[in-house]
Amino acid sequence: MTTKARKVDSEISRRKFVTGAIGITSGVAGISLLSLLGGLTAKKFISEQEKMISSGDTLVHADGDNKGQPIDPSSLKDDQYFLAYPADKDGKIRDQGIATKFNAVMVLKYPADKLVEPLKKEATASGIVVLTTVCTHAGCTIGARDKEHNFPCGCHGSKFNGYTGAVVAQPAPLPLPQLPIKIEGNKLVVAGNWLSPVLGAPKTEGATQEVKV
Amino acid sequence: MNQWLDDRLHISRLNDKFLRKAFPVHHSFFLGEITLFSLIILILTGILLALSYEPSTQLVNGVPAAYASVLRINSLPFGDMTRRIHHWSANIMVAAAVVHMFRIYFSGAFKRPREVNWWIGMLLLIFTVLTAVTGYVLPDDNFAFTTLGVIYNITHSIPWIGDIIAKIAFAGDFPGQGVISRFYGYHIMLLPLILLGTTAAHMLIMIKQKHTQPMYAAKLAYKKIVGVPLSTQQTPIMIILLLLQAGIILLFSAFIPVHPVEVFGPPDVLNPVANIKPDWYLVWIFGVLAIWPPQLSFTFAGGEFNTEFFGALVIPGVIIGLMMAVPLLDRAKENMYYAEAPTEHPKRLAAGIAFCTLMLVLSVAGYKADLLQAKVMSSDMANPIFWVLSVVLPIAAYFATLGIVRGIKSLREADARETLAHGHPTETTAHSADD
Numbered sequence: 260m261t262t263k264a265r266k267v268d269s270e271i272s273r274r275k276f277v278t279g280a281i282g283i284t285s286g287v288a289g290i291s292l293l294s295l296l297g298g299l300t301a302k303k304f305i306s307e308q309e310k311m312i313s314s315g316d317t318l319v320h321a322d323g324d325n326k327g328q329p330i331d332p333s334s335l336k337d338d339q340y341f342l343a344y345p346a347d348k349d350g351k352i353r354d355q356g357i358a359t360k361f362n363a364v365m366v367l368k369y370p371a372d373k374l375v376e377p378l379k380k381e382a383t384a385s386g387i388v389v390l391t392t393v394c395t396h397a398g399c400t401i402g403a404r405d406k407e408h409n410f411p412c413g414c415h416g417s418k419f420n421g422y423t424g425a426v427v428a429q430p431a432p433l434p435l436p437q438l439p440i441k442i443e444g445n446k447l448v449v450a451g452n453w454l455s456p457v458l459g460a461p462k463t464e465g466a467t468q469e470v471k472v
Numbered sequence: 473m474n475q476w477l478d479d480r481l482h483i484s485r486l487n488d489k490f491l492r493k494a495f496p497v498h499h500s501f502f503l504g505e506i507t508l509f510s511l512i513i514l515i516l517t518g519i520l521l522a523l524s525y526e527p528s529t530q531l532v533n534g535v536p537a538a539y540a541s542v543l544r545i546n547s548l549p550f551g552d553m554t555r556r557i558h559h560w561s562a563n564i565m566v567a568a569a570v571v572h573m574f575r576i577y578f579s580g581a582f583k584r585p586r587e588v589n590w591w592i593g594m595l596l597l598i599f600t601v602l603t604a605v606t607g608y609v610l611p612d613d614n615f616a617f618t619t620l621g622v623i624y625n626i627t628h629s630i631p632w633i634g635d636i637i638a639k640i641a642f643a644g645d646f647p648g649q650g651v652i653s654r655f656y657g658y659h660i661m662l663l664p665l666i667l668l669g670t671t672a673a674h675m676l677i678m679i680k681q682k683h684t685q686p687m688y689a690a691k692l693a694y695k696k697i698v699g700v701p702l703s704t705q706q707t708p709i710m711i712i713l714l715l716l717q718a719g720i721i722l723l724f725s726a727f728i729p730v731h732p733v734e735v736f737g738p739p740d741v742l743n744p745v746a747n748i749k750p751d752w753y754l755v756w757i758f759g760v761l762a763i764w765p766p767q768l769s770f771t772f773a774g775g776e777f778n779t780e781f782f783g784a785l786v787i788p789g790v791i792i793g794l795m796m797a798v799p800l801l802d803r804a805k806e807n808m809y810y811a812e813a814p815t816e817h818p819k820r821l822a823a824g825i826a827f828c829t830l831m832l833v834l835s836v837a838g839y840k841a842d843l844l845q846a847k848v849m850s851s852d853m854a855n856p857i858f859w860v861l862s863v864v865l866p867i868a869a870y871f872a873t874l875g876i877v878r879g880i881k882s883l884r885e886a887d888a889r890e891t892l893a894h895g896h897p898t899e900t901t902a903h904s905a906d907d
Contacts, residue, residue: 300639322742342742357645359741360621392741397761397780398625399618400744413746414622415762416841418851428844428851432766432779459625461645 309356316345335368382439389438398459494699503572510565527656535738538612556725579811587799606659617739631775759837822873829869
């Protein structure tokens, strides 16, 4: 039996050392530069008025003559709908920054027989339903109710049923998310979180975390 | 002076290497130049606009500072004109790049050894479109607001990593405060740098590899480079072309407004722009989004594969991948010298026509919302109609092209036989034999 003699050099060659050194240092430098990306993502401070809609908020008129006034549930007539923003306990309206888009909701008053699936009846209060204005397809804001009583989306032609928020015309994949509400005195109050997620909205814990300015 | 510079910098070697570059004399070779000139006009007008633009979403008198600054630019002498020139040049640049690509494709100029330049050209096209899109969101009007919202949700739709990527790209959730300054950085710094670098590579490789030669060059001097040198003969041609192009852009800008920010108004969530469309070169992606069936969405291992991911990223990705793969379809071992006549390669021609047909069908699908409104089709039938059309029409276009090319060929062969038989060629057959 023969064994091949192998020459083992205890020292590594110069080329190997230089290659290894360059590799390790540039790797470390590259990884440490990644930390720069961390600064690209986050917005550090979220003011009270930029927070997402949350339980206990009062709904106020978003436009029109009564802008900023709390919506009086008894003043709503059948088939009527308003755009609304939430206001916190101190009356600060949450309609700034990111909240401009995701806190804009529709307050609709229905005749009782129109309260059908996919609406959740337990999330309504005396015929009043609150739906999002954000289309479930690509996150565009849907337009005003048309003659056929549908909400059309101006981006890709989706349509939602003007009563239930159900999809009438695709490509929208899901019905408009619904927000549970209750009536306290003569005010409409948010009673919980969205029943299904609103497309593109930051997660709710993100809305209430963060530092106050 | 020349001698003094040459002693120190060896200018004459530069002259030999680049300035004597031979340009083939054929009008279709102007397309790349038009793209380049558009880029130059864009950079010049872009510098002017950047001097007065304010990339901020801070509210000034109730409107974002960016929007206010665009209104201020409009009020400057020739301010609105500068914006229009910038926007029109962007449209013309994308159009010229696309037609340039068609010229390369139909004449087979992507073949060995020019594959690398085809890929670089594709990157140029992609980055040109990205630059254009980041540009038209900068006015921060209601149009830009809706566009940004859609782009954000498209980015967000990437399974698993979409959320973090969207937050990095848009400076947090959308609509946030940092998004306009972030896109300003992309539009005036990051993307132009990439564009200029890629353009330089594209042109250096072109100079190194030479243009494909038009067929007449083969008759003049086989396998020799035929053309006029950049200095001095091609230069006046280029100057005339640049002036002509600038004139046409000025004419367009003077009479046809683009992106009138006053009409769209500042961002207003409660009153979205009705039937919004992206610029023409992205309407096909918009169309895919509008007709992609939501039933095909699914969740896999915690990642959501939704309509937007398929419609705006997967399908366009597949189409761009196909375009990238074009040079791989050719297996020639020889280097290519001469531009080929499209009709000599009917299958390639037909595939290209079929591709254009598909793009057209998808672009029409981008107008689905308007078609529904005009009651051209019902909302139940719209998607099936577009699904069928996007399969049937390209296939029909493919075979129609093949048929037409073969028909013309057989007619010409019949003509040639007749000429042989009778021995006295008529005027017309002499021409067709030349072609």
